[in-house]
Amino acid sequence: MISIRDVSTVFTTAGTDFTAVDHVSLEIPRGSIQGIIGFSGAGKSTLLRNINLLERPTSGRVSVDGTDLTALGDEELRRARHQIGMIFQHFNLLNNRTAQQNVELSLKFAGVEKKERRRRAKEALAIVDIADKADSYPARLSGGQKQRVAIARALATEPKVLLCDEPTSAVDPRTTASVLQYISDINAQLGITTVIVTHEMNVVKAIADNVAILEEGRLVERFDLAELDRPGFRPATEIGRYLISDDITLDRAARATKELSHA
Structure with missing residues (x-):
């Protein structure tokens, strides 16, 4: 499903190279x-x-579900x-948007129309048992609830x-x-x-x-x-x-x- 082949990632700071990932190969x-x-x-x-x-890796190839991502424009x-959904360490929720609006945002970027965005956002929030907090802003949520909203956001695009x-x-x-x-x-x-x-x-x-x-x-x-x-x-x-x-x-x-x- 995920194929990481001889991937290296090198960062250059003030003229000095730092190798963060060094020729890693991994099949998942x-x-x-x-x-x-x-x-x-x-x-x-x-x-x-x-x-x-x-x-983006400095060298090597990354394929997901048979598609070589490193070769794409x-x-x-x-x-x-x-x-590909992603859950971050610090939630990355927008404080001026409700839980549902935060989930819908990923769908908006994906070009999903408004009615379908609402349906899928509600469905994703229900999967993580937080549908009752759909209209709550992040400041009103606990750390665990924020992370569940983040999980719902990642799931809303129906990732593989x-x-x-x-x-x-x-x-x-x-x-x-x-x-x-x-x-x-x-x-x-x-x-x-x-x-x-x-x-x-x-x-x-x-x-x-x-x-x-x-x-x-x-x-x-x-x-x-x-x-x-x-x-x-x-x-x-x-x-x-x-x-x-x-x-x-x-x-x-x-x-x-x-x-x-x-x-």
């Missing part, structure tokens, strides 16, 4: 949920934006993006692919579970191929079929989440082993030494 099957994890600065969000070419790419950029990092732990449940249900019921970028392994464990681990822009490991339940399974990379650990470990010996030095 139709209807699956692909997790992409890594520390801050690993290139996760850049790679996600490479999929819909919000960030601007107008063709705009049309192709209507089949859903890209999720840190969709739970701006909400509390209880709301995180709710948001992930909606994304999981949408994947199961509508068959939308989903890619979720996060630095939280517990998020990937809860929802993904497969995890890809990035480090300094490179794909260093990939495995099915089912492997985590297999006795004796251990990620091959140090970063993989660190990220799947649920524990937070502090250097207590160093702290004790510091306290003694101040005694």
Whole structure:
């Protein structure tokens, strides 16, 4: 469904090149949920934006549902993006528009006529159980409700692919579970191929079929989440082993030494 082939993305700032994504290749099957994890600065969000070419790769190819997006002109790419929904970390809702109007906006850009926009927006809001907030402005919504509006906006164009950029990092732990449940249900019921970028392994464990681990822009490991339940399974990379650990470990010996030095 999604084919990322030898993709690199290089940014140039003040005459200095920085490689955010470094020769990454990844095949994502139709209807699956692909997790992409890594520390801050690993290139996760850049790679996600490479999929819909919000960030055009410096080299390599990206194909979605058999269409090579990197070969399309601007107008063709705009049309192709209507089949790729995106959920952002900070909701990206317009404060001067109601929940329904925010959802309709994506349809307006897609050229959908007004009556059909209203119907599809209401349908999308109903999918995430927030139809009763259709006339509410973002300032009157909780973080979880805002994210559900953002999910509805992404679904309104009836996409084949859903890209999720840190969709739970701006909400509390209880709301995180709710948001992930909606994304999981949408994947199961509508068959939308989903890619979720996060630095939280517990998020990937809860929802993904497969995890890809990035480090300094490179794909260093990939495995099915089912492997985590297999006795004796251990990620091959140090970063993989660190990220799947649920524990937070502090250097207590160093702290004790510091306290003694101040005694």
